[in-house]
Amino acid sequence: MRRTLRITTVIFLLGIMVGGGASAGAADLGLVKMLTSNLGVTEKQASGGAGSIFNLAKQNLGAQDFTRVADAVPGIDKMMAAAPKAEGAAGMLGGASSLLGGGAPSVSGVAGLAGSFSQLGMNAGMVNSFVPIVLNYVKSSGGETVMNILQSALK
Numbered sequence: 001m002r003r004t005l006r007i008t009t010v011i012f013l014l015g016i017m018v019g020g021g022a023s024a025g026a027a028d029l030g031l032v033k034m035l036t037s038n039l040g041v042t043e044k045q046a047s048g049g050a051g052s053i054f055n056l057a058k059q060n061l062g063a064q065d066f067t068r069v070a071d072a073v074p075g076i077d078k079m080m081a082a083a084p085k086a087e088g089a090a091g092m093l094g095g096a097s098s099l100l101g102g103g104a105p106s107v108s109g110v111a112g113l114a115g116s117f118s119q120l121g122m123n124a125g126m127v128n129s130f131v132p133i134v135l136n137y138v139k140s141s142g143g144e145t146v147m148n149i150l151q152s153a154l155k
Contacts, residue, residue, distance in 0.1 A: 030074070030075075031046075031050055031073060031075075031079070031133075031134065031137045032046045032047050032050065032075070032079070033046075034133055034137060035049065035050060035130065035133055035134075038133055039126070039129055039130070039133070041122065041126070044082065044120065045120045045121060045122055047078065047079045047082040048079075048082040048083050048084060048116070048119075048120045049083075049116070049117055049120060049122065049126065049127075049130050050079045050130065050134055051076075051078075051079035051080040051081065051082045051083030052083040052084070052112075052113055052116035052117065053113065053127075053130060053131065053134050053154065054069070054070075054073070054076055054079060054080050054083075055080050055083050056112065056113060056153065056154065057069060057150055057153035057154060058080070060153040060154075061149065061152075061153045065149045065153075068142065068145075068146050068149060069138065069142070069146055069149055069150050069153075071142065072138050072141045072142025072143075072146050073137070073138065073141065073142075074141075083116055084115075084116045084119035084120060113127045114127060117130075131154060134150070135147050135150060135151055138150050
């Protein structure tokens, strides 16, 4: 009986040390590492792609909402800095949209993401692979409300 209790206690303590609790998991792995391991992209592509998504979100969110998202993502500034600058037609569309006061990302936002991903050596379809991972990461580190804020900025 004592031996069973000891074994159970050891297993429980190992579970706490290894698992770190329910809130651990994705947030501990780091977004860039999650993207590289799940999608087979390079660190530069993962960082720049995620940064492009966060840059788009920043354009479409108020300062307070974006701060909530940023607080949930360690290293967000580095990722955003790693995102390529918009060039060519996508950049011009985004600029024209800003001048016209376009709040929703619409086609120019999506085109901007596709252009950024292309500059990173990825096809436009990778945007659809990145977004769910980024959203799940934000949900695990910031909660469902923060994930919903980010999701609304990407529509």
